[in-house]
Amino acid sequence: MSGSPGAGRSRIVTWAVVGLCLGLAGALAWAMLDLPAPSTRLPGQVAAQLERSGVEHPVTAVLLNFRGYDTLLEIAVLLLALLGMLAAGVAPRASAPLGASSMLAALARALAPLMVLVAGYLLWAGAFRPGGAFQAGAVLAAAGVLLRLAGFLPAWTRPGAALRMALAAGFALFLAIAALGLTEGALLRYPEPSAGALILAIESGLTFSLGLILAGLFLAGPELPRREDGGGTP
């Protein structure tokens, strides 16, 4: 490091921050080693109400029923991230498909249908074992990224009307079901016999839209640099 006065000051700042972080780590350890026995324990309550939740897996029950409202807002956060990216804009470059290697193209052709199948399985499995809309949506999104890298999908600098509707559809459906709960007396309250069916409807809508939104976080990004090193265009 150079000996300029600025460097001296920045070294003091560095050490102050390092000291602060070490202090925080120490305080955290001290606090965590001296915890009281919690006065409330939720696992028992989750287990007791699981039957009424409409699903068999406790984490899915928490995500889409007991704390479904968090999940509703979290979808809004995802949509918002995409909106923020669109709002900040991307460089006005031609959004031509990338020139990908034939190897990647063949791989994408083989994998993409399989990934859609896996996403469907994950969605279905979420009701009783680890899985669910997010995992399924993430796999769908990965398929989208793969197809983009292979040059089969254009970038989304300005999503068209149909695409915007599809992006918003999952959230809109969730919102509508949340509002429908008000007829039962509370936001997001599912009528008990149909709770499982409503959760499945929400999850299916979310899988579709989440796949698109997560893919969109990649596809709405700036144009990727064109590959210079050969690679035949498909």
Added chain:
Amino acid sequence: MPTPEAFDPLPWLILLPLAWATAAFALGPGRGARLAIAGLAAQLALALILAGQVLAGGARAHAVGGWGAPLGIDLMVDGLAALMLLMTAVVALPIAIYARGYFRARPKGGEWFWPLAGFLVAALDALFLAADLFNLYVTLELLGLAAVGLTAAAGDRAAVAAGLRYLLATLLGSGAYLLGVALLYGAHGSVSLTVLAPAVAADPAPAAALALALVVAGMALKTALFPFHFWLPPAHGGAASPVSALLSALVIKASFYLLLRLWLDLFAPLVSVSAAQLLGLLGAGAILWGSALALVQTRLKMLVAYSTVAQIGYLFLLFPLATGVSATAAEAAVQGGVMQALSHALAKAAMFAAAGGMIVAVGRDDIARLGGIAGRVPLTLFTFGLAGVTLMGLPPSGGFSAKWLLLMAALESGQWWWVVVMVVGGLLAAAYVFKVLRQAFPPAEPGDLVHRVPRAMEWSGFALAVGGILLGLFGAGPLALLAV
């Protein structure tokens, strides 16, 4: 059993803006202005109905999903929350009308304004109604991302850098908050405020004290309390004017509200006089430093942004004035702090609206080039002056009521030194407001064009400034609501 209302406005205050934000997104770039204005008008009506219900029937909860805390998530409305919901609707509606005129004249940066603004308003309402620490974290992130998206939307280098700096600061703040929540869940097994408050009071473990420190630090960063204000001036000063108004008037109030609520309720058994004095000291630093920097700015919107840094300081004077003092002093301090939040929301929205109008009129953001404004857009200049009256704390404005109540609390609790800070801050505010007014009266220099400003922009800003004055004349209503 809660009596089921025939119609409950509480959940609709969250659902409605989410719905129109989503619809505005589906409609596409630049669309959704009328939808937004209709939605915000309905939101104002809902907020008024809810405030009336709270005033008549007291605070109440809404168990989302019908489960109830601690298994489910509760929404909760009391006087303070109802006031904040009213503040949001009262400020957002005129700003939406303003924005429609603004973006019609200069559409750049406004393509996605309406859906972003809708999510921002929904996040504010959801935050004010939340009674669950983790749900509050989600609303904080929703709010932060909406605010950053709006900031960066101007799309140029300065706006993107400001947005990114804002994003990193807000993520750091909510990260600290989340760690605090994790500690509280670990110590007491719940994130519901109603369940946690008695548990923390019964057994104030070190984890809860550390959580308090983390939450205070996170919220101080998000509220841009001196010296954590570094991200605010470029973001608020660089965004489009309607965005600046929303950010300065409403967004910083959300994290302040959260801190105030937790300080008075959940963390009440843990807070100490020295911690409160530290917050007050930083508030005093904000008042002096923010005002001084406002004075030396050459760009109009940067001056207004630094004025926000200063006005945030008054909010934090609440903490030393309400902690470890007599009940009368504490009550006056909380009333004064909340009044300051409300009057600053109205006045700062009006001031950014007026600043935006002046910039449209002269075509550039430069205080030295404001000549001719007084003759050509007198209403906008008058709006700026009226908003200035509130910020200076002159009677009969809401700013005066706020500073008067804080003054009472300071004298009642024998802490005269905060009075000195408030008086100096008022004088400095007068100095930076007059710095602008003085430049606006000489006639335009030859060759300087003064453009027309859309009437919707002029009158909506004016309505906000008048609101700031009326708040002083009719402050008893809000204070009665606060007492619920």
Added chain:
Amino acid sequence: MSLGLFYALLGGGLFALGLAGLILRPHLLAKIIGFNVMGSGAFLVLVGLGSRDGVADPVPQAMVLTGIVVAVAATALALALARRLLELSGDMVLPGERLRPGEDDDADA
């Protein structure tokens, strides 16, 4: 010491580490990684403390899933803005900060 508590302590360390990276490293990618390390630390604390008595608690697990999605959203927006800034200014740093010489090359400085 239970395994849950061990993870929570680890999470505390990760949080502090990420915090330092977020504040000290000028390169925007390093800052974004720092934020993610910090967030993961907080998630570990949440899940670890929730299961410190040996009973898996689905509530913090669900909360962390929510938190992860929120962090993904924030990271995507941060990366997009950083990339946009790179296009506009040619630099992956915020104005007012400077990369130390050779920072692009050594990842473990």
